[in-house]
Amino acid sequence: MSVALEVKNTYEDFILEKDILYFRVGEHGLVSFHGKNYHIKKRLNTEEIQKMTSDSSFFKVNTDCYVNTRKIQHIGDGKVYFEVRGSESKYTTITKLRQHRLKEIVLQQKGEA
Template sequence: MMNVGPEKKDVYDLNPHDAYFFKIGAHELVCFHGRNYSIKQRFSAEQTSKLISDSSFYRISTNCYVNLFKISEIRNNVVMFRDEIHGIKTINVPRRNLEQIKRLLPASRRGAEEVNQVV
């Protein structure tokens, strides 16, 4: 009798555009951070290149990219991703990148950001 293990399949159907931000690590590992998860996946060089060239993501450091469409607020040097159920997830952003992020934010977010700065 032959024992056969279960097929290897992804437990998570990861859509990179659902993640708040991701970090690229060594050995082709990409770590996605979302509202209630951090998932590491191996990506080929081609997949990684396609991901970092996507206009939804902006590079804030050598290996970290934020999803512009998921940003809810920017305060001081902190980008906030807000979720009504899971709360707030934050990431520090170098000051030199903040102005560019503000310019790239979708129009609906940009208006809210300007109101927050006036207050």
């Protein structure tokens, strides 16, 4: 008897809203996706990038970086934290101008949940 297991290849088959903490859009369509303990670079076309950056689950924190608002643990001191593990915390920087707005969005989402 043979049983085939469905194995999810995180590097090719990730779900943007579920698996990605934040992503950075680079030159020539190169996008760097950051997950819990990995990061993946993929080249995407303009339409795919436009669709991702307009997704309401993601918020633009600086010129090239978008964070998953559903994965945020804490916002403070110009940083957005995704995990709380001391020095191993995953974070990215945020401009002070956008920090206040992001806090409002996160509080609103937690209120709806």
